Amino acid sequence: METSQTPPAPFVPQIRLYQNWLCDARGIAFGDYDALWRWSVTELDAFWQSVWDYFDIQSPTPHTAVLGKNTMPGAQWFPGAQVNYARQALRHVDAAHAAGMPAIISSNEKGQRRDMAWPELRRQVAALALHLKAQGIQPGDRVAAYLPNIPETMVAFLAVVSIGAVWSVCAPDMGTHAVLDRFRQIEPVALIAVDGVTYGGRDHDRTGVLAELRAQLPSVRHVVLVGNLDATVSVADCANWASATAQNDAETAAFEPMWLPFDHPLWIVYSSGTTGLPKPIVHGHGGTVLVSLQLKTLHNDIGCSYAPNSFGERYHWYSSTGWVMWNAQLSGLLSGTTCVIFDGNPGGSKDKPDWGLLWRFAAETGVTFFGAGAAYFANCMKAGVRPQDCGDLSRIRALGTTGSPLAPEVQVWGTAQFAALGTPDIWWCNISGGTDFAGAFIGGHRELPQVPGEMQCRMLGAAVESWNAEGQPVANEVGELVCAQPIPSMPLYLWGDKDGSRYLSSYFDMYPPGHGRKPGGGDGPADMGAVWRHGDWLKVGANGGCTIYGRSDATINRHGLRMGTSEIYSAVEALPEVLDSLVVDLEYLGRESYMPLFVVLREGVALDDALRARINGAVRTALSPRFVPDDIFAVAEVPRTLSGKKQELPIKKLLLGQPLEKVVNKDAMANPGCLDWYVAFAAERTAKMQKQ
Numbered sequence: 001m002e003t004s005q006t007p008p009a010p011f012v013p014q015i016r017l018y019q020n021w022l023c024d025a026r027g028i029a030f031g032d033y034d035a036l037w038r039w040s041v042t043e044l045d046a047f048w049q050s051v052w053d054y055f056d057i058q059s060p061t062p063h064t065a066v067l068g069k070n071t072m073p074g075a076q077w078f079p080g081a082q083v084n085y086a087r088q089a090l091r092h093v094d095a096a097h098a099a100g101m102p103a104i105i106s107s108n109e110k111g112q113r114r115d116m117a118w119p120e121l122r123r124q125v126a127a128l129a130l131h132l133k134a135q136g137i138q139p140g141d142r143v144a145a146y147l148p149n150i151p152e153t154m155v156a157f158l159a160v161v162s163i164g165a166v167w168s169v170c171a172p173d174m175g176t177h178a179v180l181d182r183f184r185q186i187e188p189v190a191l192i193a194v195d196g197v198t199y200g201g202r203d204h205d206r207t208g209v210l211a212e213l214r215a216q217l218p219s220v221r222h223v224v225l226v227g228n229l230d231a232t233v234s235v236a237d238c239a240n241w242a243s244a245t246a247q248n249d250a251e252t253a254a255f256e257p258m259w260l261p262f263d264h265p266l267w268i269v270y271s272s273g274t275t276g277l278p279k280p281i282v283h284g285h286g287g288t289v290l291v292s293l294q295l296k297t298l299h300n301d302i303g304c305s306y307a308p309n310s311f312g313e314r315y316h317w318y319s320s321t322g323w324v325m326w327n328a329q330l331s332g333l334l335s336g337t338t339c340v341i342f343d344g345n346p347g348g349s350k351d352k353p354d355w356g357l358l359w360r361f362a363a364e365t366g367v368t369f370f371g372a373g374a375a376y377f378a379n380c381m382k383a384g385v386r387p388q389d390c391g392d393l394s395r396i397r398a399l400g401t402t403g404s405p406l407a408p409e410v411q412v413w414g415t416a417q418f419a420a421l422g423t424p425d426i427w428w429c430n431i432s433g434g435t436d437f438a439g440a441f442i443g444g445h446r447e448l449p450q451v452p453g454e455m456q457c458r459m460l461g462a463a464v465e466s467w468n469a470e471g472q473p474v475a476n477e478v479g480e481l482v483c484a485q486p487i488p489s490m491p492l493y494l495w496g497d498k499d500g501s502r503y504l505s506s507y508f509d510m511y512p513p514g515h516g517r518k519p520g521g522g523d524g525p526a527d528m529g530a531v532w533r534h535g536d537w538l539k540v541g542a543n544g545g546c547t548i549y550g551r552s553d554a555t556i557n558r559h560g561l562r563m564g565t566s567e568i569y570s571a572v573e574a575l576p577e578v579l580d581s582l583v584v585d586l587e588y589l590g591r592e593s594y595m596p597l598f599v600v601l602r603e604g605v606a607l608d609d610a611l612r613a614r615i616n617g618a619v620r621t622a623l624s625p626r627f628v629p630d631d632i633f634a635v636a637e638v639p640r641t642l643s644g645k646k647q648e649l650p651i652k653k654l655l656l657g658q659p660l661e662k663v664v665n666k667d668a669m670a671n672p673g674c675l676d677w678y679v680a681f682a683a684e685r686t687a688k689m690q691k692q
Helices: 014-026 033-042 044-054 085-090 093-098 118-134 151-162 176-186 207-216 250-254 285-299 324-335 357-365 374-382 408-420 501-507 565-572 609-622 648-655 672-691
Strands: 067-069 102-108 114-117 142-146 166-170 190-194 196-199 202-205 222-226 265-271 279-284 314-317 338-343 369-373 398-402 427-430 432-434 439-443 464-467 478-483 532-540 546-551 556-558 561-563 578-583 596-601 631-634
Touching (some): 014 044, 044 067, 044 285, 085 324, 102 118, 102 151, 102 357, 118 222, 142 151, 142 176, 142 207, 151 265, 151 324, 176 279, 176 609, 190 207, 207 222, 285 439, 314 324, 314 357, 357 369, 369 374, 374 408, 464 532, 501 532, 565 578, 565 596, 565 609, 609 631, 648 672
Parallel strands (some): 142 166, 166 265, 190 222, 314 338, 369 398, 398 427, 596 631
Antiparallel strands (some): 464 478, 478 532, 532 546, 556 561, 578 596
């Protein structure tokens, strides 16, 4: 087996290999990246066909077009083609194993390391797929998972999608209510769940949650239980994971994932808006495979572990299964890349903080690409972590960040740390995208200059622009992030959104249909639909570098995990003492996320420490500890529109320093008199920040 001491391969940047191929195979060459990018967002058919060919995507039937219909929403990609995510991953089994590369290396807070070989991955996937088929699971059926970031979750995913069923996972750190808000919408027929998890130095039993999920999800007719804390755990009427994956015979050896239409549903992920239940977003097999390979390889510069140029590649991106970066980590398998995963708290426990934990893990496992949320690196800096004290990290050649803007001082700190351990000018792959389309709009380029606080470029195939209030593209100005052309991994639809109205209102209702939709720039006919409005503030610099300034809507983004404000209100306002509430997230330009909660209390109730603890506990239990507010303030009223909507975005803008007259129309408010308190609060907070 290849060890962490194997010297890293020479490594020509992946995007350079692609451009060399374009020149050799297509006779196309570009003078700079801007020219390459503009070709990719103007000649959509030529670019996405090149991605298909470069990665040698297999289909038993030819596609009749690349972009059969350029409409947003409703773009039709590669009609006639057939694919399967699991088939693309498992095509690497023999070559990767022959080269001595494991498929998955995992560990947890208890130091329980496991290496899974590629043939064993294939066998377990086949065994579980056959088990699920024996239970009557059909293509299109939903299979829900309540699992942490362990190898079993990757196996379960591949098994589910290999037979055409649709995957959906929630992390076990989510409260029962939040999980049910998601799974109830999709009516799963099977549930794969864990008995418990270890986090922050403690074991957390989840069998009680499992019982409640089973009781509240009447559509579930089969349950598989993973013994994560106790391998011998047994729950009545649940199949045991070990037995469900035990088959090892001619049938498993002959098993192959089924061919599926390019746009067959792959998984359902959840992205919260400011009202209503979380949006259940459906992505397709083909679009996800194509965009994952293009993003991870060309832009994140992650290669195949058995290819000579990237021999021994080991890819780690710390994530929970509740964050789309778990999906990004999983995508390493699509290119035959060893995935290195960790389950647990990256900062140790409350009584024994340890921000060197992941660095030691990376040293022990020979990680070559080390990714995490931007907040992780900021925490390491604040804790005074010295990576050079954490073992041999000489194989790491790239650091990945996302989830929130990476502050320039954190990037400078990290670069200095790696220079001290002998890796000068470490490459930072800072990306920004989203759960919504299982990809990235902005990110890295191995050959472009690095500017701390900036992302290097707009992604190939992503027609991203910054638009001003008039809906015109601007440079060197902060504007709305829009994507003017479809991307194959954009949602097929939202589950249960029969007329498509929720999908349309989520991304496509801000600008007129046809405006800015002509490939290469300019307006197209109205029947092309509208541009995708993402909900981020973006500035595109003259050098092509990009800066994200936080959310332009009121969605909460805590270190990359998004949550609708309505879910927080549901938890807080269930308390009898709380009559009304308002929450905003003040993450902006790399500042640490600050989320204050304003509550209107019943007459005679005081906001004391006991009530604060109950409010925090309600959020922690119903949602996740990540969404516990930083501060809680008692207010007389929550500002509302005449139609009764909470004025979250105006208050957010006010607290970010914008003048009142620019953020709200008092004539459209039901209670404009309450704004005086918020104006005073904003002024006081600004004064405090200026003194710091």
